[in-house]
Amino acid sequence: EPEVTQTPSHQVTQMGQEVILRCVPISNHLYFYWYRQILGQKVEFLVSFYNNEISEKSEIFDDQFSVERPDGSNFTLKIRSTKLEDSAMYFCASATRGMGEKLFFGSGTQLSVL
Amino acid sequence: KQEVTQIPAALSVPEGENLVLNCSFTDSAIYNLQWFRQDPGKGLTSLLLIQSSQREQTSGRLNASLDKSSGRSTLYIAASQPGDSATYLCAVVNYGQNFVFGPGTRLSVLP
Numbered sequence A: 001e002p003e004v005t006q007t008p009s010h011q012v013t014q015m016g017q018e019v020i021l022r023c024v025p026i027s028n029h030l031y032f033y034w035y036r037q038i039l040g041q042k043v044e045f046l047v048s049f050y051n052n053e054i055s056e057k058s059e060i061f062d063d064q065f066s067v068e069r070p071d072g073s074n075f076t077l078k079i080r081s082t083k084l085e086d087s088a089m090y091f092c093a094s095a096t097r098g099m100g101e102k103l104f105f106g107s108g109t110q111l112s113v114l
Numbered sequence B: 001k002q003e004v005t006q007i008p009a010a011l012s013v014p015e016g017e018n019l020v021l022n023c024s025f026t027d028s029a030i031y032n033l034q035w036f037r038q039d040p041g042k043g044l045t046s047l048l049l050i051q052s053s054q055r056e057q058t059s060g061r062l063n064a065s066l067d068k069s070s071g072r073s074t075l076y077i078a079a080s081q082p083g084d085s086a087t088y089l090c091a092v093v094n095y096g097q098n099f100v101f102g103p104g105t106r107l108s109v110l111p
Helices: none
Strands: A005-007 A010-013 A019-024 A031-037 A043-050 A053-057 A065-068 A075-079 A088-095 A109-113 B004-007 B010-014 B019-025 B030-038 B044-051 B056-059 B062-067 B072-077 B086-094 B105-110
Touching (some): A019 A031, A043 A065, A075 A088, B030 B072, B044 B056, B044 B062, B072 B086
Parallel strands (some): A010 A109, B010 B105
Antiparallel strands (some): A019 A075, A031 A088, B004 B019, B019 B072, B030 B044, B086 B105
């Protein structure tokens, strides 16, 4: 069964450093998402992406965050200058169609900012 | 603003029991509702998706119901097994918005 893949599974970085989290969505999906989950807290929406542009973003997704689909398969989340509070599990998800369709999640990247 | 709650926060049952997990949401104008399973340190696996026009969905031993007017959904698990041990998350989406997740119910099924 097709799946969303994320790399790396764990990322440790120093505060202030840039990180790029990578995702390969399911090939025929058109809608892409990033969510995050701080340890012990709810899964939170960050951003949705369709047709090579951001469709919606949350308050969390400030100027330090950016997303890109550099080619036909990868979808990346960049954090320009990491903060301690960015430590979380970051999940990529994709869907065939838009709002409210079944979401397929990757296994996540655990980001630890020291 | 949509708020999603789930009770109980944690549940421990012996193998073979039938059980019910509850999800409540404050804004009943949802587009659909999705139940997910999350294993420790892993991603989310979609279990069932219920469209706003539907009242329930079934997959194997799982049955999810939706009562939009009261802002509630239940996930029924029949004949629970140790392999069902995980955290179960409920998520709702309103028109023009993205999924809002509940905090989850952590289920332990004891052999």
